[in-house]
Amino acid sequence: MSKFIQNYLSRRVLSRTAILALDILMIVFSCLFMYLVRYGFDGLTAEIRSDGTTVGLFLIIFNIISFVSLRTFSGILRFSSFTDLLRIVYALVLGYVLTFIAIVIIRKSNPLFHLDNLTYISIYFLNTFLMIFSRILVKEVYETITGSDMKPVNVFIYGTKEAGISVAKAIKGNNEFNYRVLGFISDESHMIGKELMGVTIYENNQDIFRILVSKNVHTIIVSPQKMEEIKNSALLANFVDHDISLLTTVPINEWNGSLKSKEQLKDIQIEDLLPRDPIRINMIEIASNIEGKRVMVTGAGGSIGSEIVRQVASFNPNSIILIDQAETPLHNLKLELKEKWRDLRTEILVADVSNHSRMDKIFSKTRPQYIFHAAAYKHVPMMEVNVSEAIQTNVLGTKIVADLSVKYNANKFVMVSTDKAVNPSNVMGCSKRICEIYVQSLAKKIEKSGEKSTQFITTRFGNVLGSNGSVIPLFKDQIKHGGPVTVTHPEIIRYFMTIPEACQLVLEAGAMGKGGEIFIFDMGKPVKILDLAKRMIRLSGSKNIKIEFTGLRNGEKLYEELLNHAEYTKPTYHEKIMIANVREYEYDEISRMIDSLIKVSYEYDDMRTVRKMKEIVPEFQSINSPFEAVDRVLEKVSKETL
Known part of the structure; x- marks a missing residue:
């Protein structure tokens, strides 16, 4: 009834x-x-x-x-x-x-x-x-x-200023939320112990967790204003570690008068719980480099490339040339640009950077002045079994785009590299290190010649949060389907940065670079992947999600480095960007070795190709990979030579 x-x-x-x-x-x-x-x-x-x-x-x-x-x-x-x-x-x-x-x-x-x-x-x-x-x-x-079907959820509100009170009023006055506010949390000492809207204001200390348990509260709604204050502190992580679900709202200026639906409440993202300081960039310096310029972005359909395109678009370039061989992401980006930057001139081109004649035609037609080279294969285990493709796209592609930049008098060439290029343990990382070597040697050749030509700049950073194929989207999908969440090793750690932050630093490094530098980014504190998985499970509110250890994948390290042991850094005017002092190579010698490597790659003999790579980058030591056999052979040859 x-x-x-x-x-x-x-x-x-x-x-x-x-x-x-x-x-x-x-x-x-x-x-x-x-x-x-x-x-x-x-x-x-x-x-x-x-x-x-x-x-x-x-x-x-x-x-x-x-x-x-x-x-x-x-x-x-x-x-x-x-x-x-x-x-x-x-x-x-x-x-x-x-x-x-x-x-x-x-x-x-x-x-x-x-x-x-x-x-x-x-x-x-x-x-x-x-x-x-x-x-x-x-x-x-x-x-x-x-x-019987609408038992309200007990919640606390974190924040006692206007934003927190507005959230509480909206929740109390709208049945759709189905939340019952039982208390407030404040960091202001003069508010502690007082009552607000008929409930008590509590201090954020260790006692708060006992109070939450006594009131059967497992959810805290953080006001948008308070969220901005504490998102880089340990407070939010502390709640997650005590199995407290966290929500926040869209900014008050997006409420359209009031908070009316659950769509305006959102889960706090794992990005908000990672130990990172906010990044500030020199907008004037970047704008002066990009405004009015013809800008090319290779790998424009990827996570980093597409974000570079978005950020470049805001600096009023003359035009943007978007290069990628993945047509669907490129098409989606084209639609986004049409919607957000209607007056922006764009060239959307499906092309493979390793196809010299195609890229030469593109350069000849578009004459780019500023190039961001983000096109590359990046997945470590995939490249361990596709060695030749890693060489042909990453190394040959970079060489072609770099050489064409000089041929067509581009002002700057900014290459996106990775921390996996330092003491590489896998094919992907080594291929990127070879790219760094070539670009830097080309820059030194130009410098010695005294010619005024392209400035070559390399940027090196770690993992980016939420990029295609990265661990966070994988964990989210696994949690959504009830688990298990797969972690390769209990001790594995990684540096993390958000995609917009990484791209901001790429633009900043590109603006400050004079040619030949390898810029490395301060990635903050490394994050243990196991802790990341645990926090994401707690943050989701899911129960009984298991974590399984699958073992290190081919070529995977327990930790990544941003610098080789023999390297050291010098500071720049930006506290998050440093210049790495690395071993330099003679252009003629390295160009000959790379040409030989590319030629061997077309034979699709992985062992021989990897051996060539190790000759160019002696610090390349394979880990958890069939190519450890090449290391043993080279070590034996070295001993016999001695």
Whole structure:
């Protein structure tokens, strides 16, 4: 029976006309009731009844105008919010003020008009009470009937300033959220112990977790203002580590007047819990390098490439040439650019950077002045079994784009590298180190020649959060499907940075580079992947998700390095960017060795190709890979030579 009533009520909504008619009846009742209280049945003479009818008609007319103006009857009664009730108060005040003005005018011509001010005020208060009470009654009855499936979730609000109070009011006044606010958390000592909106304000210390358990609270809503203050502190992580689910809201300026739906509440992302300081960039310096320039981005459809495109677009370039061989991501980016930067000139080109004739045609036509080279294969285990493709795309592709940059007099060439290029343990990392070597040797050759030509800059950084194929999207998908979450090794650690942060630093390094530098980025503190997985599970609110260790993959290290042991760094004006001092190579020698490596790669003999790579990069020592056999052979040859 209860289910039938619940289904019936969920399909039935009182019409606006019916709600307006009920509100008018409440005006009539309030007027009649207060006249009866004032004069009694015996005192209601014909003259008093006539004056009362006049008052009632004015109240109905003016209140209908105010009801229509403020749309007090447009909502669904059972979902009435605090905002809806406030709108009723405003509408009644307007209607009663207009009526009172009319009554004052009538009294001037008829001093014996039967309505004193006390009776009139009483009518207003009774009318206000009835309209508000009717909404609350309908809401409470509905919640009682359907309460079996709508048990509210107990929550605390973190933040006691305007934003936190606004969140609490929105939750209390809107049944869709189905949350019950049982307390506030504050970092302000003068607020601790006081009450706000009928609940206590607590201090954020270790006692808070005991209080949360006692009140059966497992969810904290962090106000958007407080979120900005503490997102890089240990406070949020502390809640997650105690199995407390965290939510926040979109910024208040995106509320469109009020918080109306669950879509405006969002989970706090794992990015907010990683130990990273905010990054500040020199906007003026970057703008001066890019504004009005023809900019080319290779690998434009990838995670890094597409973000570089977005950031470059905001600096008013003359045009952007987008190069990628993946047509779908490139097409999606094209649609995004059309929507956000309608006036931006773009060339969207499907091309393989290792195809020399195709790239030469593109350079000849577009004449790029500023090149961001992000095209590369990046997945370590994939490249361990696709060695030749790693050489042909990463090494040959870089060589072609770099050489064409010189041929067509580009101003700058900025290459995106990786921390896996340091003491490489896999094919992908070594291929990127070879790219670094070639680009730097080409820069040194230009410097020695004294020619004014392309400035070559390399940027080296670690993992980026949320990039295609990275660990965070993988973990999210595994958690969504109930697990298990797979971690390769309990001790594996990685450096992390968000995609926008990494691209900001790439643009900054490109602006400050003079040619030949390898810039490395301060990635903050390394993160243990196991801890990352545990926090993501807690953050999701999921229970009984298991973590499985699958073993290190081919070529995978326990930790990545940003510098070779023999290297050292010198600072720049940006505290997050340093210049690595690395071994330098003679261009002619390295060019010959790389040409030989590329030629061997077309034979698709992986062992021979990897051996060539190790000859170029002696510190390349394979880990957990079939290519460890090459290391043993080279070591044996070295001993025999000695």
